[in-house]
Amino acid sequence: MPEPMLDIIDIAETCRVSEKTVRRWIKAGDLPAARLGNQWRIFPRDLRTFVLERMCR
Numbered sequence: 001m002p003e004p005m006l007d008i009i010d011i012a013e014t015c016r017v018s019e020k021t022v023r024r025w026i027k028a029g030d031l032p033a034a035r036l037g038n039q040w041r042i043f044p045r046d047l048r049t050f051v052l053e054r055m056c057r
Contacts, residue, residue: 005034005041014047025050 025031033040
């Protein structure tokens, strides 16, 4: 069963950053996201990849 997509609030809480920071990551293309209606949604696998890439810098 596929994991449910995350929203900006979920990402902000998980990464302990502001929603504005998450939006900045999306706008910069650092965090892949899909626009569904008026909300951004992120696949959990994309968040894991994003976090791992940032840790290994």
